[in-house]
Amino acid sequence: MSETVTLSVDEVHALAKAALLQQGFADNHATAIANTVTMAERDECRHHGLFRMPFYMNGLWSGQASPSIEPVLTRLAPSVIRVDAGYSFSPLALEAGDAPLAELAQEHGIAALSVVNALNVAALWPEVERLAQRGLVGFAFVAAAPYVAPAGGTRPLYGTNPMAFSWPRDGLPPVVFDQASSASARGEIQIRLRDGKTLPDGWAIGPDGQPTNDPKEALAGAQLPFGGFKGSNIAMMVELLAGPLLGDVLSFEAGARDTANTGAPCGGELVIAMDPAKFLPGGDRKAQLAHAEMLFERITGQTGARLPADRRYEARARSAEFGVKVPKVLHETILSYAAGQAIKERQAYEGDHLTHQNQAR
Amino acid sequence: MSETVTLSVDEVHALAKAALLQQGFADNHATAIANTVTMAERDECRHHGLFRMPFYMNGLWSGQASPSIEPVLTRLAPSVIRVDAGYSFSPLALEAGDAPLAELAQEHGIAALSVVNALNVAALWPEVERLAQRGLVGFAFVAAAPYVAPAGGTRPLYGTNPMAFSWPRDGLPPVVFDQASSASARGEIQIRLRDGKTLPDGWAIGPDGQPTNDPKEALAGAQLPFGGFKGSNIAMMVELLAGPLLGDVLSFEAGARDTANTGAPCGGELVIAMDPAKFLPGGDRKAQLAHAEMLFERITGQTGARLPADRRYEARARSAEFGVKVPKVLHETILSYAAGQAIKERQAYEGDHLTHQNQAR
Incomplete structure (x- = not known):
């Protein structure tokens, strides 16, 4: 029902980048964030696309996100590297760690990248x-x-704590999943709140600890893990891997630190890379990938089953041909950022933040 | 209702080891398998305890499991080691890889162990x-x-594909989970079949692709992943990590290879170890573990929530004090193995296996 604007993928990137630059992000940060936002919008992962632009701005305006600090890469151990994002948004830090992590994995077989102090x-x-x-x-x-x-509990403790996994394919886009350990992504609840829709059963409990279908109650209460105690164990694992393992915060600490309520938590991210060829004497990657195809054929050969990233790749092809549809209201908001017209909103935010800071003292 | 025999934990080990030795396992294999079976029985993980003894025997009698081959350890890359179990049961190969993997992780921060050609x-x-x-x-x-x-599919493809995770604690037993990516472990269905019980909803579909509560139909049909498509993604990930990554088989190949229908599939296992101290500049493991305790306190502080391995540790304490209860029928079966009285059963098995071998030619 709501009006939309159609943009090409390149236009999404240009718009996002212009808005980020105009509001004060340095060029490398603006490019990396625009890359991330554009990839999500292109793949129809709406709640990580342009929908997130106000969150990036909140982080900036509140003073919680550095607009310009350079990520600092260090080697912590022969197979472990660390990128300190210095309280900036994660995309640039992740881009900075990508090639060094890949090289280390190719050399050692397995390697880890710790990204810390990153708003994500x-x-x-x-x-x-x-x-x-x-x-x-x-x-x-x-x-x-x-x-x-x-x-089994009733109070929020974990983040939505996603884990992602990828497997390379020969001449085809990789098999990738990226899934919250909650029954839903938080963004999906936020979008339902925006659109006035109710939630499916099993997504959330209200502040009273009882099941709810109301997005507002859910955001004030607690989301639920997917798959009962097993999903809850995954959430706990992610919490430990992204927090104490890296010397960064747990979700409840990240929440407490976001005094300006930007919705952009700051913490750690663990990335692990493995080189298949280093797991096989003789290292025949081609044979390994061909072997994995025998599995993928048997998944897609079952009516109703599919590979996890295929929906995104279909969206990607669609977006390349037809562009993406952006809600008009959101488009106008981002245009206003790009035109530097968001001063009022920004000042209000900063005022609010100062109040929070004073309370904290 | 069924009669039980109470054994001390040491008696479980002695009985299991005597049975394994008598039937032809070498001392080191018999010890490692008895260790594994005893740990499970002690922690009241019944379907991995003495209940599994006939599976070990089937593997041996069918000729699919070597009773005596020594695991061979090689270094594949600076941070990757491999133990070839040579078509023997996994416990000895895993014990052989344990210390080398730990040392490598302590040195490099992260390291991987590939165990291949292991019946598990x-x-x-x-x-x-x-x-x-x-x-x-x-x-x-x-x-x-x-x-x-x-x-979304209807035909069996994945194994029950468990993943396990552990986090160390200071002066306390570690936080550990080990969970099937299926809604239930296969052993839980087998035990319900044995005990004449029905299955909860959501565990399985029959050979017709329709939901079933009948353990027999479930074993002939397909189990279901936990948590819908997210659990299914985990199952796929485990399949890729334990199979093609290691140059070992996928579950459907392991199934086809088990021509004698021993129920003891042979394949790969991936183990990854990380040293927390190598993920933090300065390496303050004590601080990291203390930090993680802040999470654990907030889990156990919620009525109804608990840490994943606590049930096992409670059982462990109970077993040390009161011993374990073993069904009398199972106890007698294992006694007959230990007394060398299972010749008839063994010969029948071997006859059956030879038929399979002939069919395969």
């Missing part, structure tokens, strides 16, 4: 898809703010 | 618990035989 409101599939495009197997784990109750 | 009917938590007892974070992944349909 993006999907994880871009970083593991990049690794798979280099012929590597990838994992990524990131925590968030306390949104999800542990199985 | 055991749980995964022993190998990750061992790593955590050394202060490391552990992952393990293993496939099986084709039991589980991909989400």
Whole structure:
């Protein structure tokens, strides 16, 4: 029903980048964030696309996100590298860690990248898809703010804590999944709130600990893990891998630190890369990938079953041909950022933030 | 209702080992298998305990499992080692890889162990618990035989494909989970079949692709992944990590190879270890573990929520004090193995196997 504007993928990138630059992001950060937003919009992952632009701005306006700091890469151990994002948004730090991680995995067989002090409101599939495009197997784990109750509990503790995985293919886009350990992504609830829709059963409990279908109650209460205690265990694992393992925060700490309520939690992300050829004496990657195809054929050969990223790749092809549809209201908001007309909104935000800061003291 | 025999934990080990030795396993294999079976029985993981003894015997009698081959360890890359089990059962190969993997992780920060050509009917938590007892974070992944349909599909393709994870604690037993990517472990269905019980909804479909509560129909049809498509993605990931990555088989290949229908699939297992101290500049493991305790406190502080391995640790304490209860029928079967009285059963098995071998030619 709501009006939309159709943009080409390049126009999405140009618009996002212009808005980020105009509001004060440095060129390299603006490019990396625009890359991330555009990839999501292109693949019809709406809640990580242009929908996230206000979150990037909130991070900037509140002073919680540095608009310009350079990521700092260090080697912590022979197979472990670390990129300190210095309290900036994660896309540039992840891009900075990508090639060094891949090289280390190709040399050692397995390697890990710790990204710390990074504000993250993006999907994880871009970083593991990049690794798979280099012929590597990838994992990524990131925590968030306390949104999800542990199985059996009633109070939010875990982030939506996604994990992503990628497997390379020969001449085909990689098999990739990126899934929240909550029953739904938080963005899906936020979009339903915006659109006045109710939630499916099993997504959330209200502040009273009882099941709810109301997005507002859900956001005030707690989301639920997917798949009961098993999904809850995955959420706990992600929390440990993205927090204490990296010397970064747990979701509840990230939430407490976001005093300006930007919705852009700051924390760690663990990325692991493995080189299949280093797991086989003789290292015949081609045979390994051909072997995996025997599995993929038997998945897609079953009516109703599909490979996890295929929906995104279909959207990607569609977007390249027909462009993407952006809600008019959102488009206008981003245009106003790009035109530098958001001063009022920005000042209000900063005022609010100062209030929070004073309270914290 | 069924009669039970109470054994001490040491008696379980002695009985299992005597049975394995009497039937022809070499001392080191018999010890490693008895260790695994005893740990499971002690922790009240019944379907990986003495219940599995006939599976070990089937593997031996059918000629599919070597009773005596020594595991061969090689270094494939600076951070990757491989143990070839040579078509023997996995416990000895996993024990052989444990210390070398831990040392490599302590040196490089992260390291991987590939165990190949191993028959596996055991749980995964022993190998990750061992790593955590050394202060490391552990992952393990293993496939099986084709039991589980991909989400949306109707035919078995994936194994029950468990993944395990461990996190070390200071002065406390580690936090460990080991969970099938199917809604239930296959052993849980087998035990319900044995006990004449029905299955909960959501565990399985029959050979007709329709939901079933009948354990027999479920074993002939397909189990279902936990948590819908997300659990299905985990199953696919495990399949790729334990098979093509290691140059070992996919579950459907392991199933086809088990011509004697032993129920003891042969394949690969991936174990990953990380040293937390190598992920933090300065390497303050104590601080990292103390940080993780802040999460654990907030899990156990919620009524109804608990840490994943606590049930096992409670059982462990109970078993140390009161011993374990073993069904009398199972106890007698194992006694007959130990007394060398299972010749008839063994010969029948071998006859059956020869028929299969002839068919295969």
